[in-house]
Amino acid sequence: MNEILRIRGGEKLEGEVLVSGSKNSVLPILAASLVVKGRFFLRNVPNITDVYFMISLLEKLGIEVSWLPNNTLFLRNNGLKSNDIRYSYANEVRSSVLLLAGVLNKFGSASIMLPGGDKIGPRPINYHLAFFKKLGFEYKIHEGYVEVHKVKSEPKKLRLRFPFPSVGATQQSIIYSSSSNITVNLENCAVEPEIIDLIHFLKGCGADIEVLNRTIKIRGKELLANDYVFDLPGDRIEFLTFTLLGALIGRKVTVSGVQRWRVNNVLKKLQKLGVQIKSVDDQSIEIKETRKLNNFRIVASPYPGFPTDLQPMMAVLGSKVESRGVLKDNVFPTRFAYLEELKKFGINYKLLKNGCMILRSTTLIPAQVRALDIRTGAALVLAGLTAKGESEILDSYHLRRGYDSIDIKIRNLGGSIYFIDTALDEIKIF
Ligand code: EPU
Numbered sequence: 001m002n003e004i005l006r007i008r009g010g011e012k013l014e015g016e017v018l019v020s021g022s023k024n025s026v027l028p029i030l031a032a033s034l035v036v037k038g039r040f041f042l043r044n045v046p047n048i049t050d051v052y053f054m055i056s057l058l059e060k061l062g063i064e065v066s067w068l069p070n071n072t073l074f075l076r077n078n079g080l081k082s083n084d085i086r087y088s089y090a091n092e093v094r095s096s097v098l099l100l101a102g103v104l105n106k107f108g109s110a111s112i113m114l115p116g117g118d119k120i121g122p123r124p125i126n127y128h129l130a131f132f133k134k135l136g137f138e139y140k141i142h143e144g145y146v147e148v149h150k151v152k153s154e155p156k157k158l159r160l161r162f163p164f165p166s167v168g169a170t171q172q173s174i175i176y177s178s179s180s181n182i183t184v185n186l187e188n189c190a191v192e193p194e195i196i197d198l199i200h201f202l203k204g205c206g207a208d209i210e211v212l213n214r215t216i217k218i219r220g221k222e223l224l225a226n227d228y229v230f231d232l233p234g235d236r237i238e239f240l241t242f243t244l245l246g247a248l249i250g251r252k253v254t255v256s257g258v259q260r261w262r263v264n265n266v267l268k269k270l271q272k273l274g275v276q277i278k279s280v281d282d283q284s285i286e287i288k289e290t291r292k293l294n295n296f297r298i299v300a301s302p303y304p305g306f307p308t309d310l311q312p313m314m315a316v317l318g319s320k321v322e323s324r325g326v327l328k329d330n331v332f333p334t335r336f337a338y339l340e341e342l343k344k345f346g347i348n349y350k351l352l353k354n355g356c357m358i359l360r361s362t363t364l365i366p367a368q369v370r371a372l373d374i375r376t377g378a379a380l381v382l383a384g385l386t387a388k389g390e391s392e393i394l395d396s397y398h399l400r401r402g403y404d405s406i407d408i409k410i411r412n413l414g415g416s417i418y419f420i421d422t423a424l425d426e427i428k429i430f
Contacts, residue, residue, distance in 0.1 A: 002423060005396035005407070007381065008416035009366060010388030012251040012289070015413045019239045019257040020046040020404035021071065021232035025197040027095035028171040029230070030054045032198060033063055033075050034102020035179035036205045038225035042073045044232040046404040049397070053093045060087060061103065077225075083107040086145050091115060097125055097168065100148065101175035104132065109149035114141070120308075120373055121332040127162055127169035131176070134158055158184045165190040165214060165302045171198055178207040180220035189216045192303040193236060193262045201230050234258035234283070237309045238403060240266055241378050244313045245410075246287030247275045248320070248386050253413060256284035265304045275317075293317060296325040305330070312338040312379035316386070318358035319347045328355035338376040341369040345383040345391075366391040374402035381406065385415050 021044035029042065031054070045051060055065050055073075062081035066074045083103045085096065091113045103110040115123055129139050129148070136152030158177075162169055170190040175198070177184040189195070191214060199209050199216075205228060208219040234257035243263075246253035247270065260267075260282050267285065271277055273294045278286040296318070300308040308331040315338070318325040329335050333354040343349065344367035348359040366389035371377030377399040384391035393399075396419060399406055410417045 002421070003396055003419050004422055005381070005384075005393040005399065006418050006420050007384035007391045007393070008389070009364075009385045009391060011385075011414055011416065012249050013245065013253055013385070013410070013413040013415055014251040016254040016256065017242050017409045017413060019234045019242065019255065020044070022046070022194060022197065022235040023048060023050060023402050024167075024192075024194040024235075024237070026051060026232050027054055027093070028098050028175070028194065028198045029201045029232070030058060030075075031095060031098035031102065031171075032175045032202060033058060033077055034061065034080060034099060035105055035175055036202075036223045036225050037077055037079075038228070039074070039076045040205070040225040040228040040230065041068075042075070042230055042232060043071065044234075045071045045073045046232075046235065047071065048404050049401045050093050050095070053089045054095060056089060057085065057087060057096055057099060061085070061099065080106045083110045085110060085112040087113065094123060094168070097128060098172055098175060100128065100132070101172050104137065104148060104150075105176055105179055109147075111145055111147045113145050120337075120375075121334040125168070127164070127166050128172045131160060131169065131173045134160055135176075135182075154180070154182055156182055158182060159187070160184070161187040162189060164188070167192055167195065167302075170195055170216070174198060174202070174209065174216065174218060177218040177220050178202045178209060179223045182220050184218045184220070186216045186218070187214065189214050190302055193233070197233060204228055204230060233262070236262040237307060237375075239263055240307070240310050241313055241382070241403075242409075243267070243270065243275075243277070243285065243287055244310070244317050245382055245385065247290045247317055248382055250287050250289050252286060252288055254280060254284055254286050256280070259283055266306060266310065269298070269306060290317070290320060292322055293320045293325070295322050297328075298326070299328040299330055301330040308332050308335060309375050311335060312342075312375045313382055315339065315342060315347065315349070315356070315358050316379050316382040319361040319364065321358060321360050323360055325358045326352065326355060327358065328352075337372055338379055341372065341376060341380060342383055344369050345387050347383065363388075365389070368392045368394070370394040371396055371398040374398050378403065378406075381410070381417070385410070385417065
């Protein structure tokens with residue numbers, strides 16, 4: 001199906017939105033199901049295509065998965081049946097690389113599609129492979145896939161310092177180590193809330209993991225689940241996407257479903273810039289339109305820094321800046337391809353080295369644009385809803401990859417936004 005997202009922008013939004021479960025928490029937890037023997041339930045799972053892709057891969061590897069009512073997934077691991085993860089859709093979802101941990105743990109060898117670089121910049125897996133190398137694995141990179149196998153016995157203890165606090169490499173190492181026979185000290189780890197969620201999940205299955213600042217200590221052991229139930233926390237990036245939407249065109253928008261500690265770093269920054277945010281309770285805030293944003297300089301960096309995943313949406317709010325705002329990204333320094341699309345809405349910018357300067361743009365105009373990835377898609381939705389008139393977003397499937405029912409949630413706030421099947425759209429009745 002060839003789908004586009006059609007938006008009629010210019011309406012002020014009002015009402016309440018409850019965000020869904022966290023995409024970047026559920027994906028590594030699904031990958032971790034390979035190292036947990038037994039049966040467990042995940043609740044509050046978002047209905048997004050990245051989750052469907054991951055489930056398909058788990059099924060190929062021998063995990064039984066079924067959807068139950070109310071966004072609940074049931075998983076049963078009675079042993080893995082394959083070490084081959086060379087499926088084309090493994091390439092679609094970056095988190096599929098995290099399946100390496102479980103498969104290598106069980107078989108001592110694995111073949112997996114190499115995740116490609118995408119529009120947010122190169123996405124190598126050298127830190128993941130360096131971890132496995134320290135454990136006695138060798139790897140060989142082939143055309144499009146990588147083969148990893150054990151050549152030496154494991155050390156009893158391992159200490160590893162990541163060159164950069166990579167979310168994926170930290171998750172990979174935690175998943176592998178937690179069910180191994182060794183003690184592992186990981187330094188300079190990523191400590192995003194999604195990493196803490198993975199650790200909570202694994203601890204619930206018996207894992208021995210301690211976190212102290214950016215150091216994570218793991219004593220490996222067998223992990224078991226006996227009808228264990230894990231509730232996924234709300235998605236902080238979705239929460240913040242709606243926060244920025246409220247700041248752009250909210251008459252009064254209440255966003256709920258995420259604990260405050262997960263988003264405090266960003267909310268405080270936004271308040272300093274003049275965004276009107278009122279706390280309702282630990283999981284909810286109320287936002288109203290911001291007329292003029294103070295000039296800003298934001299550098300996206302690992303948590304607790306400003307999230308790189310919010311950077312494209314911040315550029316849209318940036319159009320309301322008093323005169324200029326600077327955006328830089330330390331995580332994906334070239335994550336600025338989205339600006340060309342935002343420009344079609346009349347958002348003015350200048351490119352800087354590893355960053356950009358957003359200039360005040362008083363009125364946004366409707367446009368036909370293309371979603372390049374999930375977060376560009378979200379930024380385009382924000383711009384489309386702000387610009388008075390009809391906008392269209394091509395390649396809107398990216399939004400379905402990461403945002404559960406974004407169209408319905410926005411319509412409930414009074415916005416006009418519909419996924420349209422273009423084949424049907426072309427049928428003329430008269
Ligand atoms: N990096 C390496 N080598 C590696 C791993 C990472 O050089 O082996 C570099 C990357 O190229 C990047 C930086 O380290 O410059 C950080 O990458 P990281 O590993 O932290 O990112 P990731 O695990 O691939 C996750 C999220 C991304 C989010 C980043 C940063 C998931 C599924 N993805 O990616 O989310 O931007 O962390 O917070 O958790 C999104 O949700 O739209 C998204 C892209």
